[in-house]
Amino acid sequence: MRDLFFIAFLGLFFLLGFRRPFLLIAVYAYIDIVSPQRLSYFLLNSIPISAIAFVLAAGAWLLVDDKKDCRFSFRQMLMLMLLGWCAYTTATADFPIEAQHKWSWVWKALVFAIFLPVTLRTRLRIEALALFMVLCASTIIINGGVKTALSGGGYGVLNLMVDNNSGLYEGSIISCVAISLIPLILWLSRHGTVFPPDWRVKAFAYALCFACLLMPVGTEARTGLICIAALAGMMLMRSKRKYVYGPLMLVAALVSIPFLPASFTQRMSTIENHQSDESASTRLAVWKWTIDYVKEHPGGGGFDNYLQNSFTYISRGVVSDSGGSRVETRVITDRGRAYHSAYFELLGEQGYFGFFIWALIHIVTYVRTEMIRRAWRGREGTDEAWISPLALALQQGHVVYMIGSLFVGIAYQPFIFMMLALQIGLDTYLARKRREAARRPMIARAALATDLAA
DSSP states (O other): OHHHHHHHHHHHHHHHHHHSTTHHHHHHHHHHHHOHHHHSSSTGGGSOHHHHHHHHHHHHHHHHSOOTTOOOOHHHHHHHHHHHHHHHHHHTOSSHHHHHHHHHHHHHHHHHHHHGGGGOOSHHHHHHHHHHHHHHHHHHHHHHHHHHHHHOOOTTTOOOSOSSOOGGGSHHHHHHHHHHHHHHHHHHHHHOSSSOOOHHHHHHHHHHHHHHHHHHHHHTOHHHHHHHHHHHHHHHHHOTTHHHHHHHHHHHHHHHGGGSOHHHHHHHGGGTOGGGOHHHHHHHHHHHHHHHHHHHOTTOOOTTGGGGOEEEEEEEEEEEETTEEEEEEEEEEEESOOOOSHHHHHHHHHHHHHHHHHHHHHHHHHHHHHHHHHHTTTOOSTTTTTHHHHHHHHHHHHHHHHHHTTSSOOTTOHHHHHHHHHHHHHHHHHHHHHHHHHHHHHHHHHHHHHHHHO
């Protein structure tokens, strides 16, 4: 029954896309974020729905979309370079079979992110993509938020609709993404036009933000707590009443502690002392191994080259038994541990050059969104008042991702590349808008000269 529902839903979605071609972009975004083929028992698993959606979306753009004044931005060129470099490191990977498996989805994420900005030619399209990203992610977030509110969740316990905890269904990843979406959710509740802001839209937005805040609690992902702190700090800096909201946020955090699951507070306490937690100690050892590896292999080792790592580290923790409490020291040897950091993931797999391109994409994106925020700050009117707040929302979400990715291996996460494409689309849309505004006086002068000559 579930399979039939998904097939009917996607079939209707595709049919609407033939009437409004941009909806085919939304179809691909839905498939990429929600992964309905993973929620299906059989039928969708046998159909390459992601490839079909992309081919239809690209074909519709080529055949019917307006391509006037369409050009690649510098960041799209950087993504293209990263795509080429990843192809090269995959061909020369230390583990060719494993690298091919990861390459099979990484190249799709990069190609779609390169293609997507050229389709975002209007404000409605930019908003529609942002709305679909939020609503698609909310299918996972709301599910996790409700389960957390009812049961409290737990590390490795919270079931987010599928048993396979990969992609956005993995606890640390969805916690980071959920917190990074909060600024965009709030922007849609204030400046959205698809669903005009009223009390119902605002109520849903605030409830969804609360569900986003519950994700780190339900998954017990320490990354999520760090992301919450980072976002709260950025929002407080931009607030005109920081000396009022700051103490209120602190009081709210303290009041919420008794209501949190004991397992959550116990797990969060390991942030302070990494040596008492084996997972945190392992990450530091993996990162040290990665630095040593790249010194000998500056071009990187290709996807999943962490499988060859081997290291020994010391773990210290407090042990309580009948004899009392004591500090126990253990020497642990581990092998084949994942990077648990986007930065070291890029560095180890793509080497110095690949890491430089990836870092440059994010640096340029941050700088450009800040320039847009400042250039359009204080504008009034429905045509311009939305621009600076959107740039700020995207920038804050981007910073949250960059902080969260310090501790999660999400360097190639398709959702993040989609958000980068949204930022690039906003930038190119505004550049087009500025050029059109500059042409109007020239056209008016030319028309006046023609009239005078006549």
